[in-house]
Amino acid sequence: MTATRRFTDTFVVVLAMLAVWQVLHLIAGSTALPAPLPTLTYLLHNVTTDRFATNAAATIEAFFFALLLAYAVGLAIGVWMGAHRLSGAVGEPILVALYSLPKIVLYPVLLLIFGLGISGKVAFGALHGILPVALLTTGAIRAIPPVYLRAARTLQLTPWQTIRTVLLPAALPEVFTGLRIGFTVTLLGVLLGEMFASKAGLGSMIMTDMSLAQSEDMVTVAILLFAFAAVANGILLWIEHRLHRRV
């Protein structure tokens, strides 16, 4: 029953967004925002082109490595700061300050270091993702009740068993929140990177389309990115709710 309800809700939201789109189209005109129906029909044509396939592949590749890097580095920093009190006390305010900075101002620096290719995009995407993953992991580890550790010792667990069967599951729900947010902002970082300094990827494709006034191309790519982000976030949220429900 809740499943059908959720489906109806989603349907209503999508319908409302299409209506808003139509209204915006009437206000802004076809060059800025083409109407929903022609765009959606054009979408089917656009996704079958080689140009789309090449750019999508470039974005997926960059996003994959950026996410891998963001998760690996973010989790490592988070575990370290969560487990070691002094590191956390020193590191956390720094990361919080960095988190609030508009990271785009650092992009030129990254470009000079990593160049215009995939490494620049990956670095910029990862830069976005590392911070929330690290901060939420730190919080997750600190929030583990100390009594769990004492219980683990009275149950005579080995250190490895303690990590695997007590600390990991205890921290998992909140760590997963960090991974979900990290996913979203890493995607944002990669696309931003592509838009401003790249010859490949969906971000750069949008910018090229804009400069060539191919608004239908531009909007179809945007729609697909929206859909991808929304679906991925939905799945991650669903997992996250299942993890949190028990706690």
Added chain:
Amino acid sequence: MSVASLPSREIHAQLEAVTRVFPAAPGAGAQPPVHALGPVDLDLRKGEFFAVVGPSGCGKSTFLEVLAGLQKPTAGTVTFEGKVVNGEVADGIGVVFQEDASFPWLTVWDNAAFGLRRNGVAAAEIRRRVDDTLAFMGLKDFARAYPSQLSGGMRQRVCIARTLVLQPRLILLDEPFGALDAQTRLLMGDEVLRLWRRTGASVLLITHALDEAAMLADRVGAMSARPGRFIEVIDTGWPRERDSTIVGEAAFGEITARLWERLRGESLKALGHAGADSMAAE
């Protein structure tokens, strides 16, 4: 009850001149070392129910953690079944804490089975022991529930069940009912008496409630303000078959009054009361 189940004179766990001093905290705003406990001497007899009462902050919990092997004694020796306990939890000791230590990501059943699974016990044996213990603790109908769906008292039962399945011979309870309301506490007291009788284990209960100690224990140790020392050990003389209805007996009132007489001055000291010494001297 048979004679064999009566508390024997056999020593089960022993503390000799045990002290615990927490070292000074390093760095700026350094705190001096804190002498939390002792010296404490105690012979815990096999099968007895011993309660420790004392003013808050007197080192009761430190006492339990040293005996459990969760903390090393600064000086002195702790032995359990003839072996020295020194910062490692010995086989046969089970601990239930004041805080809710049930694991929220596991069902009640899996919580109870947790310790057994880590010890490589056969699946059929795990099933038998967990089902048995859950039935005994009145948790059978909640086996598939998660702790978040249970009340505080029920969650504490889950923690007790998780300890009981390991068949401990010495059960240490660190104010396990401190967070519960008074009625639930009385009922949980009955539960503890029941499991003490059935398992035949020795039980050591830490509590701040004088009536709880007087009602449950064979012997009650009254602890002084910090550093905690036993200022008196009272024999209650209760029969092994007993329950919370003994709160109506005259002896219960006498024991509670005697405990309070001994502890009143110590409690005032713990509060930092100026006249504590002179009042305690009376």
